[in-house]
Amino acid sequence: MEVFISAPLALVIVGALSVMLLSFGFFIGKRIKKNSDDFLYAGRNVGLALSTATLIAAWVTGNTTMSAPEQGYTIGILACFGYATAGLSLCIFAPLALRIKKIMPHGCTSGDFVRCRYGKAVWIVFLLISAWYFVGFLMTQAMAGGILLQSLSGLEYHIGMLLIMVVCTVYTLKGGLKAILSTDFIMAMLILIMLLVTAVLAFFKFSPAQVYDGVMAGKPELMNVLSGVGIMYLGSNFLFATGEIFHSNIWWQRIYAAKEKVTFRSFILSGLIWTTVPIIAGSLAFVAVAEGYVVPQVNMVFPIVVSKLLGPAGAVLVLIIIYSALASTVSSVLTASSNLLVQDIYKRAFKPDATDEQIVKYVRYTIVGMAVITVILVWNQPASMYQVLYLTGSAVAATIWPIAFGIYNSKVNRTAVLVAMLCSVGFGLVAYFTISSYAAPVVSALIGLVVISVGTKFSPDNSFSFDQLDEQVSAISNK
Numbered sequence: 001m002e003v004f005i006s007a008p009l010a011l012v013i014v015g016a017l018s019v020m021l022l023s024f025g026f027f028i029g030k031r032i033k034k035n036s037d038d039f040l041y042a043g044r045n046v047g048l049a050l051s052t053a054t055l056i057a058a059w060v061t062g063n064t065t066m067s068a069p070e071q072g073y074t075i076g077i078l079a080c081f082g083y084a085t086a087g088l089s090l091c092i093f094a095p096l097a098l099r100i101k102k103i104m105p106h107g108c109t110s111g112d113f114v115r116c117r118y119g120k121a122v123w124i125v126f127l128l129i130s131a132w133y134f135v136g137f138l139m140t141q142a143m144a145g146g147i148l149l150q151s152l153s154g155l156e157y158h159i160g161m162l163l164i165m166v167v168c169t170v171y172t173l174k175g176g177l178k179a180i181l182s183t184d185f186i187m188a189m190l191i192l193i194m195l196l197v198t199a200v201l202a203f204f205k206f207s208p209a210q211v212y213d214g215v216m217a218g219k220p221e222l223m224n225v226l227s228g229v230g231i232m233y234l235g236s237n238f239l240f241a242t243g244e245i246f247h248s249n250i251w252w253q254r255i256y257a258a259k260e261k262v263t264f265r266s267f268i269l270s271g272l273i274w275t276t277v278p279i280i281a282g283s284l285a286f287v288a289v290a291e292g293y294v295v296p297q298v299n300m301v302f303p304i305v306v307s308k309l310l311g312p313a314g315a316v317l318v319l320i321i322i323y324s325a326l327a328s329t330v331s332s333v334l335t336a337s338s339n340l341l342v343q344d345i346y347k348r349a350f351k352p353d354a355t356d357e358q359i360v361k362y363v364r365y366t367i368v369g370m371a372v373i374t375v376i377l378v379w380n381q382p383a384s385m386y387q388v389l390y391l392t393g394s395a396v397a398a399t400i401w402p403i404a405f406g407i408y409n410s411k412v413n414r415t416a417v418l419v420a421m422l423c424s425v426g427f428g429l430v431a432y433f434t435i436s437s438y439a440a441p442v443v444s445a446l447i448g449l450v451v452i453s454v455g456t457k458f459s460p461d462n463s464f465s466f467d468q469l470d471e472q473v474s475a476i477s478n479k
Helices: 007-029 035-046 048-061 062-074 078-104 110-118 121-152 157-207 208-218 229-245 251-259 260-274 276-291 297-349 356-377 386-390 395-399 402-407 412-436 439-458 469-478
Strands: none
Touching: 007 078, 007 121, 007 157, 007 297, 035 276, 035 469, 048 157, 048 251, 048 260, 048 297, 062 078, 062 121, 062 208, 062 276, 062 297, 078 229, 078 251, 078 356, 078 402, 110 121, 110 251, 110 297, 110 402, 110 412, 110 469, 121 157, 121 229, 121 297, 121 356, 121 386, 121 395, 121 412, 157 260, 157 276, 157 297, 157 356, 229 395, 229 402, 229 469, 251 297, 260 276, 297 356, 395 412, 395 439, 402 412, 402 439
16 A cells, blocks of 8 residues: 555654643643533633534544545535535524523533433433444544544554544543643634635646536536436435434533533534535545546545645645544534533432532543543444444434424423434335435434424323423533
8 A cells, every 4th residue: 555654753643642631631631620611612701703613523434524524426516515514403593502501501411412402211211322423423433543544644544543532532531621721723714714725726726617527527426416426326315414413412512511502603604614625525435536546445535536646745734634633523522422421320320419619520430431431442444433323323413303392492301302313213224224324314303303203293291381491401511
């Protein structure tokens, strides 16, 4: 396999970025107050700039920079715009985020809402879905770290995978969400600027017309805007991303951390800015096709294209962009997942009188546990990052309507929600294995919509009031 930068240089760059992250984590860690609000929600007083930046950085993942080109390379131009619909999902969540902030200002997790809104049975299913998604998401980010260094420098896959997981775990343990938010602003700016520079330099070397002609000569089907699989992917990715954002504690944690007056604007701004990232990254896949580059694995399209176009400087740019994206995302997922599991299982189910110190301690234990589980699961490298993530598609899409209806409609039938979630996951998985991975979120979301709508129409729940939500959360939190 062709090597674009030497292994020692790659390790020096990654080492320098890692030292910066760890130093900042230790610096912030010393200034965190001894309470869970400071460690997990950055004091619940985050402003517009930091709130917007952390949403962008958390959503610009290893999947965005490596899987968007993979989809462009295998599916075509529709996939680039299909991936960009995930930014639209952030915008759609903006009014829901503001509503959540108003009805549950003292909330801690997405699980708080589900438990108080729908009861224990739905809550248990929701926690299982969340854990499934978090593990799948972490797996793709760990894989991206290994593939990144392997494709650029020839370093063995396990070295890069272990580096990203160990560094991000230690950094998260020390600094918590406050450190993540602070570095996310820098990371977001770095990723956006580096990606823009890379795209501009690439298309100075090969004009869009030259790339188009090369693709039409080699694989003209990639430019088909009526492609069946492309249209399926367009809808599937939008529903999948919507499910990710609606249910995931990554985003709910940021809602609770932000000031109410900036919540709506930060989601709108981050969604609009984010849409440019997969379009730019995905478009570089067409350069690979036009120039006939050999791509050993579809996951390697982005680093290989940029490195071939720009030489060692391009390889360094890619390394900085993707490592920054991975660092911000892995830290965010570790914090959000451990927060959800500890707050909802340890505190809510087993120890309602847990102190702040105990919560932070067990959050740290859970962070380490999640990292270890992830490393074990990706030790034997799966074939495709995106297929690993899409295995969770039926699960996350099953949460769209319970969240959307539950936030606005007080009469949603709880039994219908439970049946809808179970059926959505089950039939979505059947669709994944028998039709296509892209069919899973579509089938899951459609079933959920029908079951909840019909169940609520014929048997509305008149016993619930939104006034109960924050009272119940505060009562448990203050025990």
